[in-house]
Amino acid sequence: MHPPLTIESVDVRAVMVPLKRTPVLKHISLPPRWPIILIDLHMEEGVVGRSYLQPYLPTGVRYVATVIHDLVERFKGKPANPVDLFQHMRRSLSPLGLEGVTLAAVSGLDMALWDAHAKAAQLPLARYLGGSVGAVKAYNSNGLWLIDPSEVARETEELIAEGQFTALKVRLGRDSLAQDVASIAAARRVGGASLQLMADFSQVFTMDEAIARCRALDGEGLYWMEEPIACDNLAGLAELRRRLATPIQVGENFWGPRALQIALELDATDFVMPDLMRIGGVTGWMRAAGIAAAKGVPVSTHLYPEFSAHLMRVTETAHWVEWCDWAEVILAEPFEVRNGEVQIPERPGSGIDWNEGAIAKYAHSF
Ligand SMILES: [Mg+2]
Numbered sequence: 001m002h003p004p005l006t007i008e009s010v011d012v013r014a015v016m017v018p019l020k021r022t023p024v025l026k027h028i029s030l031p032p033r034w035p036i037i038l039i040d041l042h043m044e045e046g047v048v049g050r051s052y053l054q055p056y057l058p059t060g061v062r063y064v065a066t067v068i069h070d071l072v073e074r075f076k077g078k079p080a081n082p083v084d085l086f087q088h089m090r091r092s093l094s095p096l097g098l099e100g101v102t103l104a105a106v107s108g109l110d111m112a113l114w115d116a117h118a119k120a121a122q123l124p125l126a127r128y129l130g131g132s133v134g135a136v137k138a139y140n141s142n143g144l145w146l147i148d149p150s151e152v153a154r155e156t157e158e159l160i161a162e163g164q165f166t167a168l169k170v171r172l173g174r175d176s177l178a179q180d181v182a183s184i185a186a187a188r189r190v191g192g193a194s195l196q197l198m199a200d201f202s203q204v205f206t207m208d209e210a211i212a213r214c215r216a217l218d219g220e221g222l223y224w225m226e227e228p229i230a231c232d233n234l235a236g237l238a239e240l241r242r243r244l245a246t247p248i249q250v251g252e253n254f255w256g257p258r259a260l261q262i263a264l265e266l267d268a269t270d271f272v273m274p275d276l277m278r279i280g281g282v283t284g285w286m287r288a289a290g291i292a293a294a295k296g297v298p299v300s301t302h303l304y305p306e307f308s309a310h311l312m313r314v315t316e317t318a319h320w321v322e323w324c325d326w327a328e329v330i331l332a333e334p335f336e337v338r339n340g341e342v343q344i345p346e347r348p349g350s351g352i353d354w355n356e357g358a359i360a361k362y363a364h365s366f
Contacts, residue, residue, distance in 0.1 A: 003045060005044075005079070005120060006043060006044040007042075007075050008043055009076060010039060010040065010072040010112075011039075011042070012039055014065065015035070015036050015038065015358070015359055016035050017329050017330065017362050018034075018362075019032075021142060024147060025145065025171065031057070031058055033362075034054065034326050035060065036326075036327055037054075037055060038050075038330065039051045039052065039053070039108050041072070041109060041112035048116065049112035049113055049114070049117075050115055051109075051350070052304075053104060061364065062366040065366060067093070067101055067102060068105045071089050071093075081113075082117065083283055090102070093106070099256060107281035110284070111281040111307055114282040114283075116349070119349040123348060124348065125282075125310040126344060129311075129314045132313060133346060134344065135344075136313065136344065137341050138163070138323040139167035139169055139320050140159045140160070140163060140169070141169040141198075142162065142323065143155045144170040149179050153187070153190050156195075160195075164338065164339050164340055165323070166196060168191070169197075169198045170199055171199075171201075172213075173201040173228075177213060180213070181217070184217075197222050198223045198224050198226065201213075201228040202227055203228075207240075210236075211240065213228070215243065218245050225248055226250065227253075228240060228248075231250055231253040234262070248268070249270065249271040250268065251271075251300075251302065254274050254278060254288070256279065257284055257288040257291060260272055260291055264297060271297065271298045271299075272298075272299055276304045276307055277304070282307065282311065285311050289315040290316075293315070299315050299319055301321045303322065303324050303326070305325075305335060306335055306350055306351060306352050308321055309335065309342040310350060321342050323337055330362070332354055333345065333351075
């Protein structure tokens with residue numbers, strides 16, 4: 001056992017990092033450089049808990065950082081117990097809403113708090129949570145955006161080679177069905193029939209469009225169809241699910257564990273894939289994972305492969321880690337992928353530490 005920890009202060013920094021492959025989507029424009037918020041949460045006892053957040057929008061850095069600073073100002077000198085603080089921090093912000101910027105800030109601090117505790121106990125996070133350290137199966141999500149179908153074969157080859165992957169994410173929802181079909185065929189030509197393709201539509205369709213396109217693609221052997229319509233149209237998702245043989249996947253936009261519970265109560269999805277910034281960090285994840293397990297629903301991850309890999313080791317219905325290397329440049333020792341599996345390092349905490357050179361190079365003032 002390690003002694004109790006006490007919150008002392010926080011350093012919040014940000015970077016804007018280049019991405020190897022530009023995310024191309026039809027209706028959402030992602031910035032050419034990807035914003036990342038770095039959190040160093042200092043304990044009076046000398047331990048530093050670390051986490052990062054990806055707020056998508058460069059302006060989001062300032063909003064989320066402001067809330068993080070205010071929370072630490074309010075709770076400094078208090079016991080750093082993550083589960084207690086999850087409640088206290090959320091409650092303190094509830095007049096502004098329990099979702100969005102407020103929950104993103106709480107999630108980032110929650111992850112840093114768990115990291116601090118695992119470090120103080122000198123255990124990798126998975127073991128601190130009662131699990132074991134080991135490999136976690138992953139699919140490569142780093143490419144296959146809405147690029148020209150003629151480029152899909154080359155990129156498929158690259159993505160498989162990045163970690164001997166047997167599963168990739170392919171973005172679909174191009175202007176024509178023929179283009180989507182051509183992209184799937186090109187990926188399969190390279191990866192063979194055994195290549196698993198997780199298809200993400202990123203909410204591009206209306207309900208009618210989704211019914212037409214997803215039914216036309218239903219025989220393509222896709223592993224799942226992710227967010228074909230607006231992620232909060234739960235009745236629509238339930239309807240799609242009834243009409244399709246391919247499993248539906250949603251969850252990156254669940255804000256808090258109760259959002260997951262509501263989606264499952266409405267039979268809106270076959271699989272879930274919470275995002276740590278939105279689900280409530282480690283505490284929110286553990287609650288969401290319990291709800292999914294009770295319903296027997298497979299749980300995958302969204303972004304944050306390092307913390308996520310640890311959490312999959314203690315998730316009863318663990319499914320796939322989304323391998324996303326966007327934050328890798330700022331990490332001192334990025335996690336490795338071999339044989340399509342993320343390797344969790346035997347380091348205390350989440351195993352993330354900063355590459356200060358890269359942070360200086362990509363520093364973003366806000
Ligand atoms: Mg997605």
